[in-house]
Amino acid sequence: MSAFGRDDGVSRRKVLECMTWAGTGVLWTISGGVPHALGLIDQAVAQEADSLTFLQISDSHIGFDKPANPNALGTLEEAVARINTLPKRPAFMIHTGDISHLSLASQFDDADRIISKTRLDVHYVPGEHDFLDPEQKFYRERYGRGTKGAGWYSFDVSGVHFVGLVNVLDLKAGGLGFLGAEQLAWLEDDLRGRSASTPIVVFAHIPLWTVYSEWGWGTDDSAQALSYLKRFGSVTVLNGHIHQVMQKVEGNVTFHTARSTAFPQPAPGAAASPGPMKVADDKLRSLLGIADVTFKQGEQRLAIVDTPLQA
Amino acid sequence: MSTTFRAMIVAAALGAAAAPLLAAVAPTPQAQNAPTAVSIDNFTFTPQTLTVKAGTTVTWANKDDIPHGIAWMKNAFTKSKALDTDDTYALTFTTPGSYQYFCYLHPHMTGTVVVEAATGDAAQ
Numbered sequence: 001m002s003a004f005g006r007d008d009g010v011s012r013r014k015v016l017e018c019m020t021w022a023g024t025g026v027l028w029t030i031s032g033g034v035p036h037a038l039g040l041i042d043q044a045v046a047q048e049a050d051s052l053t054f055l056q057i058s059d060s061h062i063g064f065d066k067p068a069n070p071n072a073l074g075t076l077e078e079a080v081a082r083i084n085t086l087p088k089r090p091a092f093m094i095h096t097g098d099i100s101h102l103s104l105a106s107q108f109d110d111a112d113r114i115i116s117k118t119r120l121d122v123h124y125v126p127g128e129h130d131f132l133d134p135e136q137k138f139y140r141e142r143y144g145r146g147t148k149g150a151g152w153y154s155f156d157v158s159g160v161h162f163v164g165l166v167n168v169l170d171l172k173a174g175g176l177g178f179l180g181a182e183q184l185a186w187l188e189d190d191l192r193g194r195s196a197s198t199p200i201v202v203f204a205h206i207p208l209w210t211v212y213s214e215w216g217w218g219t220d221d222s223a224q225a226l227s228y229l230k231r232f233g234s235v236t237v238l239n240g241h242i243h244q245v246m247q248k249v250e251g252n253v254t255f256h257t258a259r260s261t262a263f264p265q266p267a268p269g270a271a272a273s274p275g276p277m278k279v280a281d282d283k284l285r286s287l288l289g290i291a292d293v294t295f296k297q298g299e300q301r302l303a304i305v306d307t308p309l310q311a
Numbered sequence: 312m313s314t315t316f317r318a319m320i321v322a323a324a325l326g327a328a329a330a331p332l333l334a335a336v337a338p339t340p341q342a343q344n345a346p347t348a349v350s351i352d353n354f355t356f357t358p359q360t361l362t363v364k365a366g367t368t369v370t371w372a373n374k375d376d377i378p379h380g381i382a383w384m385k386n387a388f389t390k391s392k393a394l395d396t397d398d399t400y401a402l403t404f405t406t407p408g409s410y411q412y413f414c415y416l417h418p419h420m421t422g423t424v425v426v427e428a429a430t431g432d433a434a435q
Binding site for chain 2: 066067068101102103128129132134171172173174175176213214215216272273274275276
């Protein structure tokens with residue numbers, strides 16, 4: 001395994017440093033659709049007894065070994081260590097895809113071995129890197145049990161309805177992420193009859209809002225999905241794929257993307273391409289991390305805390 | 312065989328020192344100098360449109376630190392396997408036409424191969 005501390009050229013690194021998106025961890029609460037920054041993550045969080053907290057990790061890219069992070073396995077291990085020392089133990093975890101880098105069985109094995117050390121139930125959705133085996137079967141065999149279609153599903157915890165969607169298959173030339181008619185019909189049916197006061201959490205790999213179409217950071221048919229969610233008072237959409245924290249609030253819908261545990265990517269348009277971003281070794285861990293999400297019962301608000309591996 | 316032989320000539324033609332050799336053995340310099348490689352760099356296919364004669368083998372090489380994969384519109388050809396950094400993919404085009412492709416991981420990346428009828432050496 002490669003060691004940390006490689007230097008791949010000062011000039012390139014300097015340039016990339018300038019592109020670093022300054023995403024330090026901030027605790028957000030959403031109240032009446034308006035986000036309030038409460039403070040830096042390390043000052044967080046007085047947990048309440050009657051709240052539900054779950055964790056999001058994303059984009060572990062096990063198998064990635066390029067200069068942007070020669071040891072993606074090691075940083076996933078660090079993320080797991082961080083999870084295991086959180087002040088409040090999360091109820092469960094979601095993983096928003098790109099578990100592996102190249103869909104090799106050994107990469108899924110390594111990811112599973114490390115993630116299982118959290119001893120949390122993990123609900124997965126796939127990233128485009130998880131369907132690269134020739135028969136596209138490894139993801140489904142490992143994580144797709146009990147799911148519909150290519151792996152979509154829903155479940156309920158403590159009165160919150162969670163929906164995992166797949167938007168990385170059957171992509172169209174020139175397009176973005178894609179849900180497809182079958183999945184959209186299922187979603188409409190899944191939400192039908194639920195009370196508008198039910199808090200909804202939707203999670204998928206590629207953002208369900210258009211972050212930056214030039215880089216493919218959006219989902220072609222997400223507007224259709226969001227139209228089914230309009231009547232709900234509290235909707236939270238959690239994504240990965242772009243390896244940085246972004247948040248947008250639109251009406252009752254909060255969109256949020258989590259950091260990767262493997263490597264950072266540039267801010268939209270800040271580089272020639274969205275490829276892995278090499279930063280100074282001592283900055284890498286400030287751009288990788290995990291997110292935990294807390295619902296406080298009886299309040300239409302949630303708190304998302306993005307915690308970097310290193311402040 | 313003939314493809315390999317032509318590729319060698321193209322390679323030789325790239326060096327100025329090979330010019331006399333080229334003159335001696337190459338009856339159709341125009342066709343043989345045409346590029347047959349597509350580079351994948353910064354999430355872009357370059358050249359975006361490549362024009363070749365029927366019978367040409369085109370090669371894609373991934374120069375990015377992230378995998379890419381090539382899928383063909385209308386499923387004209389089987390998609391490539393995922394191309395990790397420095398992996399290559401080659402496809403021989405036998406039938407004239409315009410073939411559009413995209414990266415099946417990053418579908419905003421698109422490209423075209425235009426295949427023209429192979430004209431016999433005599434016609435040059």
